[in-house]
Amino acid sequence: MYPNANKENISASDVQANFVRLTRSRAKTALGGGVSIPPTKPSFKQQKKRTVLKDVSNNTSADNIYSELLKGGNIKANRKCLKESKKAANEDPSIAMEILVYMHTEKSKLAEDLSKIRMAEAQVAPVSNSKDEEITDQQDEDGSGVMDFLQVEDIDFNNNDPQCCSLYAADIYDNIHVAELQQRPLANYMELVQRDIDPDMRKILIDWLVEVSEDYKLVPDTLYLTVNLIDRFLSNSYIERQRLQLLGVTCMLISSKYEELCAPRLEEFCFITANTYTRAEVLSMEIQVLNFVHFKLSVPTTKTFLRRFVKAAQASYEVPLMELEFLANYLAELTLVEYTFLRFLPSLVAASAVFLARWTLNQTDHPWNPTLQHYTRYGVAELKSTVLALEDLQLNTSSCTLIATREKYNQAKFNSVAKLISPKRVTSLFSR
Known part of the structure; x- marks a missing residue:
């Protein structure tokens, strides 16, 4: 309309x-x-x-599981063997159980292999064979050598908090990154739909x-x-x-x-x-x-990504910096009132909030590092337009008189982070 x-x-x-x-x-x-x-x-x-x-629904049939494993090369069997296995399973339930256990084991191995491949591909540009050999030499049984080579901190390693779901965190956020592309509001609905x-x-x-x-x-x-x-x-x-x-x-x-x-x-x-x-x-x-909305309330928001990105940012500090968390949350909440920020993905807004928060607190070091790039999946160049728009909100360049969020984060319980402003504009980082 x-x-x-x-x-x-x-x-x-x-x-x-x-x-x-x-x-x-x-x-x-x-x-x-x-x-x-x-x-x-x-x-x-x-x-x-x-x-x-x-x-x-993750309701995966035996055929689908077998197809995935066959494509991954983990089961060296042809279609004829697969049919024979099904026939044997129908005749003896114990055989069916053995097949299910074997499928589960093989699929787990395949998932681990794919996870390591994704981690390497996300960070390594086309490198020479000597670099590949260097990575292989450093790699141990659990694949941590790749992360060491890329200087990426493993924020899910040895986490004793069961609520963090460390074992499944990477897969969860893989799905969340896909889900944020769905059920998004229109970035121009005021012009297309609304009249009043x-x-x-x-x-x-x-x-x-x-x-x-x-x-x-x-x-x-x-x-x-x-x-x-x-x-x-x-x-x-x-x-x-x-x-x-x-x-x-x-x-x-x-x-x-x-x-x-x-x-x-x-x-x-x-x-x-x-x-x-x-x-x-x-x-x-x-x-x-x-x-x-068809009762679909489980949607990823900026806050969903911000928790993980702040955790990745804290990995570079010996002691977690509470001001960083408060400031990143403040900057992210400023975007809620701005209609123009609907054109940015929630994950992009969250990554930009962490970027600007780190720059506001410390201008001596570059706010981005391999760990943040790995977990946010954004490079510095991809953050430029969002970070600059976010800095305008932080500085209130439009002289907006709506101050609920600013007053909220001016409270002592948030370390009054709304008053923090970098003496140097973040533009200098992108002009180099």
Whole structure:
């Protein structure tokens, strides 16, 4: 659906004129109508006012397993042998069990071999035979010699925390990198689909949701998933500005149910809108959103990648640097309110946040190294445009007055990383 030529445009200056200090006690009107500011839940913290945006299968058969193993050269058998094996398995169940065990063992070996090959191919440019021999000489039984040669730290080695899933981490992130290419919101849905809202209204809504997530102490994943659901829904469904806030609180309700151990009740989300929307309206919108996304809520966000990339960045320090983690998270959250960042993959945004965070904290060394390049799968040149755009957000070159994220990371519990700015522009790294 293409926008009408007479589409009403509301500029940033018009919006800001109505919001003297957005999402704070002096907000007056929100995208077309004046609304009083509802208090947040008094039980969490002292009562304060906020803006109300009124207008605003892995089911693999035996045939498939055998085919994969035959292609990998791990089973030296032809089709005739395969048929005979199946026939014998039908006659004797014990033979079937032996075949399954053998297939599992061979497939595990194949997976290990492929993992080592991917690791080498990701880092080694075309090298001479002498280099290949050098790698082979250094390689031991578990293949760690390749990583030593490439100066890549193994961040999954000997990790005793079962929640890190060290044994499967590489395969998990292989799948996540593929999944981020699917179910992405359109980078230009405001121009193609929406006629009654614009990027500034989206920015105001998400800035307000940042405050809501802070007041209710929601985990960061809830906020990221909320924004993802909003953008996916708006990419295909037209919505009036009067229902934009309803969409926002509904997506946060869904995300809370998915990510939180104890999600706020539906009535809480009605309350934070000063009961502008009823329980029935929120439930109706919840049905629309869930049906639209086909209940596919397990999507990789910037936060998904950021955890692993920060871990890779910390490998170069003797002691983990908490400021690095806080600053990378701050920079990543700044991108949530910016509609223009939808054109970048979540993994690219996460890698750029780590790059800029390391540069902000230390300008004496280059922020990128073989370990980060290996785990993020991005070279310095690929990060350039995203890093430069992210630095503009950090420096607030557009003089944006929406400050919820900045105030959040100005708190002592985050070491006030929002105040950190590099004395040297990151542009110097890309001009060499």
